[in-house]
Every structure is written in C-alpha cells, then in structure tokens.
Amino acid sequence: MKICKKCKGKNHPSAYRCRYCNTLFPDGQKIVAQRREKSKALDDKKTVWNAAAVLYIIGGVFSLIGVFFTVFAISRGYGFFFHLPLTTGAVFIGLAIWSKHEEFWSILIGFILYSLVGLLLVIISGFSFFIIIFFLSFEIYLFLGVLKIKRKPKLTTKDILDV
Numbered sequence: 001m002k003i004c005k006k007c008k009g010k011n012h013p014s015a016y017r018c019r020y021c022n023t024l025f026p027d028g029q030k031i032v033a034q035r036r037e038k039s040k041a042l043d044d045k046k047t048v049w050n051a052a053a054v055l056y057i058i059g060g061v062f063s064l065i066g067v068f069f070t071v072f073a074i075s076r077g078y079g080f081f082f083h084l085p086l087t088t089g090a091v092f093i094g095l096a097i098w099s100k101h102e103e104f105w106s107i108l109i110g111f112i113l114y115s116l117v118g119l120l121l122v123i124i125s126g127f128s129f130f131i132i133i134f135f136l137s138f139e140i141y142l143f144l145g146v147l148k149i150k151r152k153p154k155l156t157t158k159d160i161l162d163v
Contacts, residue, residue: 007020016028048107051110056096058114058138066087066089118139
C-alpha cells in the first residue's frame with residue numbers, strides 16, 4: 001500500500017495519484033510528464049498534417065481554376081496564362097505529396113510560393129478584402145506547420161561509426 005504524505009491516506013500500490021487528495025506520487029510525476037510530452041508531440045504532428053492538407057487544398061483549387069480556364073475560356077486555353085493556374089496547382093499538389101518524405105522543405109517552399117502567389121493576386125485584384133482573408137487563413141496554417149516541424153539532425157559518417 002502507498003501512503004500519501006499529505007493526507008496519510010492508503011492507496012493501491014500501482015496508483016500514481018492519491019485517491020483522496022489527488023496528490024501526485026513521485027512515480028506519477030514521471031508518468032504525467034511523459035503523457036504531456038506525447039500529447040504535445042501529437043499536437044505538433046497534427047499541425048504539420050494540417051499544413052500538408054492545406055497544400056492539397058491549394059493545389060486542388062488552383063487546378064480547378066486552371067481546368068476551368070482551359071475548357072471554358074474564350075481562347076480555349078492556348079495561351080500561357082490560361083495554363084498557369086493548372087501548372088501552379090500541380091506544383092502545390094506535388095509539394096503536398098513530397099511533404100510525406102520531407103516535411104520541412106516542402107511546407108516551407110509551399111509557404112513561400114503561396115505567399116508570392118497571394119501577394120500577386122492581392123495586388124492584381126486591387127486589395128480585395130475577400131482575397132486577403134482567403135489567402136491569410138491558409139497562410140496561417142502553413143506558417144504554423146513550418147514552426148512545428150521537428151527537423152531531424154543530419155548524420156555524418158563519424159556519427160554513424162560512433163554508433
């Protein structure tokens with residue numbers, strides 16, 4: 001039986017909290033710290049997954065715009081500017097697929113490219129409020145994804161030999 005130092009209550013030997021006063025035992029503090037680390041790591045991973053999903057969404061939207069221009073435009077899509085949204089959408093979808101292997105660089109490149117495209121469209125549209133809000137919401141997800149990615153340290157040949 002574990003005896004609580006605070007309230008002198010008797011607890012089960014495997015307990016990590018006192019059932020009377022809810023005080024953590026020393027081994028319980030380790031368990032709680034491990035659970036907090038796991039939940040923080042999972043939250044960071046979800047943020048990265050959200051950023052990758054945003055890349056898929058951006059790529060899909062630009063691809064749909066490109067298909068619309070190609071199929072329904074007056075010039076029937078023979079001009080370079082009618083294929084530009086389709087190409088941009090393909091680039092974003094490619095970055096989203098690449099994010100499964102290299103999270104940091106793909107999301108960082110996606111963030112920079114999306115910022116440039118957004119800035120260009122905001123300037124062209126005359127600072128339309130809708131376009132600014134639309135681009136800002138996705139940009140926040142990409143920025144948070146870049147901040148939460150844990151970069152793996154690069155291994156040198158000396159590190160591999162030391163193992």
